[in-house]
Amino acid sequence: xxxxxxxxxxxxxxxxxxxVKRGLAGARMQDIADEAGINKAMLxxxxxxxxxxxxxxxxxxxxxxxxxxxxxxxxxMPILEKIPAIVESYIDGVMEAPYLPMFVLNxxxxxxxxxxxxxxxxxxxxxxxxxxxxxxxxxxxxQIKEVSPIQLLLNILSLCVFPFVARPMVQGILQLDSVQYxxxxxxxxxxxxxxxxxxxxx
Amino acid sequence: xxxxxxxxxxxxxxxxxxxVKRGLAGARMQDIADEAGINKAMLxxxxxxxxxxxxxxxxxxxxxxxxxxxxxxxxxMPILEKIPAIVESYIDGVMEAPYLPMFVLNxxxxxxxxxxxxxxxxxxxxxxxxxxxxxxxxxxxxQIKEVSPIQLLLNILSLCVFPFVARPMVQGILQLDSVQYxxxxxxxxxxxxxxxxxxxxx
DNA sequence: GTCTATAGCTGGATAGAC
DNA sequence: GTCTATCCAGCTATAGAC
Numbered sequence: 001x002x003x004x005x006x007x008x009x010x011x012x013x014x015x016x017x018x019x020v021k022r023g024l025a026g027a028r029m030q031d032i033a034d035e036a037g038i039n040k041a042m043l044x045x046x047x048x049x050x051x052x053x054x055x056x057x058x059x060x061x062x063x064x065x066x067x068x069x070x071x072x073x074x075x076x077m078p079i080l081e082k083i084p085a086i087v088e089s090y091i092d093g094v095m096e097a098p099y100l101p102m103f104v105l106n107x108x109x110x111x112x113x114x115x116x117x118x119x120x121x122x123x124x125x126x127x128x129x130x131x132x133x134x135x136x137x138x139x140x141x142x143q144i145k146e147v148s149p150i151q152l153l154l155n156i157l158s159l160c161v162f163p164f165v166a167r168p169m170v171q172g173i174l175q176l177d178s179v180q181y182x183x184x185x186x187x188x189x190x191x192x193x194x195x196x197x198x199x200x201x202x
Numbered sequence: 203x204x205x206x207x208x209x210x211x212x213x214x215x216x217x218x219x220x221x222v223k224r225g226l227a228g229a230r231m232q233d234i235a236d237e238a239g240i241n242k243a244m245l246x247x248x249x250x251x252x253x254x255x256x257x258x259x260x261x262x263x264x265x266x267x268x269x270x271x272x273x274x275x276x277x278x279m280p281i282l283e284k285i286p287a288i289v290e291s292y293i294d295g296v297m298e299a300p301y302l303p304m305f306v307l308n309x310x311x312x313x314x315x316x317x318x319x320x321x322x323x324x325x326x327x328x329x330x331x332x333x334x335x336x337x338x339x340x341x342x343x344x345q346i347k348e349v350s351p352i353q354l355l356l357n358i359l360s361l362c363v364f365p366f367v368a369r370p371m372v373q374g375i376l377q378l379d380s381v382q383y384x385x386x387x388x389x390x391x392x393x394x395x396x397x398x399x400x401x402x403x404x
Numbered sequence: 405g406t407c408t409a410t411a412g413c414t415g416g417a418t419a420g421a422c
Numbered sequence: 423g424t425c426t427a428t429c430c431a432g433c434t435a436t437a438g439a440c
Binding site for chain 2: 108157173184
Binding site for chain 1: 405406407408
């Protein structure tokens with residue numbers, strides 16, 4: 001148990017777990033309280049309302065999913081080294097919290113305004129836009145083929161993230177157990193890099 | 203208005219709209235009734251409960267998303283012609299109902315049991331498994347490179363579906379309006395085929 | 405700060421008139 | 423078959439004792 005930590009943190013940890021699993025609409029304050037091993041009233045004492053609590057969890061989740069992307073995209077490396085690095089570190093990151101992408105994507109779809117609001121306040125992830133320029137530059141210099149930078153970004157993201165978002169579906173259809181699926185995900189680091197390289201090699 | 207159609211259909215249409223938008227937990231029977239232009243009591247008269255109504259909508263949605271995939275995967279064509287056909291027809295299909303994939307994926311994540319149950323009753327999409335064998339075969343015959351068929355399937359699916367699932371997020375970050383995004387999606391048909399071909403060409 | 409008890413509301417479901 | 427009125431469970435949120 002994590003009884004040694006203070007109540008505020010206990011609540012946030014529990015809230016993450018429940019919100020990520022059930023979403024805003026499906027989550028119950030009682031479940032969060034149970035998960036934290038405390039009383040329902042404490043949730044309101046510390047965080048006032050369900051919405052406020054959700055906002056904290058959601059913002060942190062966005063930070064993890066998108067922020068991490070920004071970080072890895074902005075490592076100063078030649079593009080041909082950077083792409084495998086992006087793939088590897090992003091997949092590793094997602095594997096640590098495999099349900100986070102689905103949660104973030106779904107809640108953004110539910111409340112696009114909330115997300116757009118957040119974008120305004122905290123800047124538009126300049127690292128990502130910078131990465132796009134880098135692609136164009138590398139194309140002009142002949143390091144890679146000249147491709148649409150947005151399509152390239154979409155391709156990398158799609159190949160890395162989708163298999164986690166669709167995991168229960170794919171696992172069900174193809175009758176794979178968890179061990180098999182994890183192996184496939186591990187293989188993907190190599191596969192994705194191969195696929196992208198095959199496409200952009202000059 | 204579709205007042206000429208019978209009430210049962212009106213309800214289903216309305217239920218689709220609301221469930222797909224809000225999910226099972228977020229949808230309100232009142233909203234479905236309003237959308238259908240009828241009374242809340244009628245929903246229960248025709249479909250007994252929210253869960254029953256949801257099941258109908260959900261099953262139809264799965265059928266569209268996965269069933270369509272099975273259909274297109276099983277067209278009798280040489281593999282190198284089939285892949286562009288798959289990509290084109292699947293993207294066109296998704297563009298008609300862009301929120302369906304997110305809905306299906308999210309609800310499967312929420313209730314994997316319900317989905318696995320459905321798989322048992324209606325067979326395991328044999329078309330999809332057949333497609334995997336076809337890939338292996340084409341690899342052995344040297345029509346394409348020998349690649350993992352599951353990875354290939356995952357790649358195609360990822361590249362086609364993810365951009366729709368992540369649309370609000372990507373659009374927000376890259377500051378794109380809907381017209382621009384639709385053009386990008388239109389371009390993708392070509393891009394995806396290029397990417398896959400670059401990877402598997404013998 | 406933490407708990408119990410409960411207010412107040414929302415939303416799914418039903419009864420019963422027409 | 424369709425409506426209004428209403429029930430009742432479940433949920434967020436708060437009051438108040440300790």
